[in-house]
Amino acid sequence: MEINWFTVIAQIVNFLILVWLLKRFLYKPVLDAIDAREKKIASQLEDAATKKAEAKRDKDLFRQKNEAFDKERVAKMNAVHEQIDSEKQRLLEDVRKESTVLRSKFEQSLKQQEQEIVDRLKKKTKDAVFDIAKKTLSDLADVSLEQQVVTVFIEKIRNLDGASKTKFIDALKDNEGPITIKSVFDLSDSSKQELEKAMEKITEKQNDFRYELEPELVSGIKIETASYQLSWTIDSYLEALKKESIITKEKENAID
Amino acid sequence: MRISPDQMVFWEYGFISLNLTIVTTWVLMLLLALGAWLITRNLKSEIKTSRWQNVLEMLVIMIRDQIKEVGLKKPEKYIGFIGTLFLFIAVSNLLTIVPWYEAPTGSLSTTAALAISVFIAVPVFGIADGGLKGYLRSYLQPNFIMLPFNIISEISRTLALAVRLFGNIMSGGLIATVLISIVPFFFPMIMSALGLLxxxxxxxxxxxxxxxxxxxxxxxxKGIEGREVEGSE
Structure with a gap:
């Protein structure tokens, strides 16, 4: 256990050299590398934080935009839905109206058709009735009936009133030439005389008469001048009746 | 029986003697410096680093943190001295597993040299940090009566440093040698393992x-607390 002082000095020198060497090759480079890495990591972290913040901002912006877009979309969808609904309603209304119009038209035409058929039927019936009446009367007509007709006719002339009478009298008075009397059968002389007398009495003058046969009258008599004619025949009677029935019918329709 | 590697002299010229201690120390220096240089010549400051670099960084950071823990606020300033002390002693002791190797720390000359280095380094760092006055004032703490005791403490602890290390390493080696001569198998190995520790x-x-x-x-x-640590040693 002794100390070799040369060795001590040498070891001190050795140790100092080793300190320098290790400082030079170990501590300094390692610590520098660590510092550099720490700086690098710090800067990277900072960078990451910046990027993160940026990303968050972008994300927020994107989300906001997305929300706005969603809202807008919903609003637009609603608007479109409303529009579609109203359009549908309108179209339905149109169709309904149209169908109503068509139906009413159809109903009208149906009614009209029905009416026409009814009318035609009525007319036919009427015609038939009148034809039957006419046929019956013509079958029944004979001279004695003619006689009766003349009597009724004279009675009618006598009973003419107001304007008709004046018109009749004027027509006969102004008449020049013979007065034509038409009948189905040949009138008997007594009938002729009676008729002429009656006429004379009304017109207060001598008249010239001409007699003609006209089988279409069915039964009755007709007085004709150049400008006037007066008749009382079954035919005209039926005509008048028919006309009256048509008017009545029309009135009924109008009421309907 | 040879106790100290100082006693094995290769070459001598008057005062100068080239013994095993010095030669081993040179080899160790070469080993440390070369290893450090090999690893640190292409250091990377990337996130991913080589395994050797990781080991070195771990080591350096550990030493730095230890220094910081004791209370020195700028460990980078002291890491060269303290770190080298640790690395040199550690490596020199670790290599005792190599056959025929004799640790230079098993020589009192080496431990004395290291203790003297500390003895000189303490005032040098103290003056560098707080000026000459500030350093000298530390001898008067807590009052001037303590001045002689502080001076004695300064010298005695240097002596203690040298002898402690020498005694431990030398005894380790000695016990191994003695045991080998008595029980050549197994026991020397346990003692070697203990020696490493x-x-x-x-x-x-x-x-x-x-x-x-x-x-x-x-x-x-925190340095004042450090004195208490010394007292307990």
Whole structure:
């Protein structure tokens, strides 16, 4: 256990050299590398934080935009839905109206058709009735009936009133030439005389008469001048009746 | 029986003698410097680094954190001295597993040299940090009566540093040698393993004590606590 002082000095020198060497090759480079890495990591972290913040901002912006877009979309969808609904309603209304119009038209035409058929039927019936009446009367007509007709006719002339009478009298008075009397059968002389007398009495003058046969009258008599004619025949009677029935019918329709 | 590697002299010229201690120390220096250079010549500051670099960084950071823990606020300033103390002693003790190797720390000359280095380094760091006045004032703490005791403490602890390390390493080697002559198998191995442990602990103790002394000298708050650590040693 002794100390070799040369060795001590040498070891001190050795140790100092080793300190320098290790400082030079170990501590300094390692610590520098660590510092550099720490700086690098710090800067990277900072960078990451910046990027993160940026990303968050972008994300927020994107989300906001997305929300706005969603809202807008919903609003637009609603608007479109409303529009579609109203359009549908309108179209339905149109169709309904149209169908109503068509139906009413159809109903009208149906009614009209029905009416026409009814009318035609009525007319036919009427015609038939009148034809039957006419046929019956013509079958029944004979001279004695003619006689009766003349009597009724004279009675009618006598009973003419107001304007008709004046018109009749004027027509006969102004008449020049013979007065034509038409009948189905040949009138008997007594009938002729009676008729002429009656006429004379009304017109207060001598008249010239001409007699003609006209089988279409069915039964009755007709007085004709150049400008006037007066008749009382079954035919005209039926005509008048028919006309009256048509008017009545029309009135009924109008009421309907 | 040879106790110290100093006794094995290769070459001698008057005062100058080239013994095993010096030669081994040179080899160790070469090993340390070369290893450090090989690993640090292409250091990367990337996130991903080589395994060797990781090991070195771990080591350096550990030493730095230890120095910081003791109370020196700028560990980078002291890491060269304290870190080298630790690494040199640790490596020199670890290599005892190599056959025929004799640790230079098993020579009192080496441990004395290291202790003297600490003895000189303490005032040097103290003056560098707080000025000459500030350093000298630390001898008057807590009052002037303590001045002689402080001076005695300064010298005695240097002596203690040298003898402690020498005693531990030398005894380790000696016990191994003795055991080999008595029971050649198995037991020397256990003693060698124990020696490794002791060597590491001694390296740590030496370095940490040096740190504590420097911390005390640099008037650091925690440095005063460091004196108590010394007292308990």
């Amino acid at each position: 002791t060597g590491m602990i001694q390296a740590y103790i030496f370095a940490i004590l040096a740190t504590v002394y420097i911390a005390a000298a640099t008037q650091d708050e």
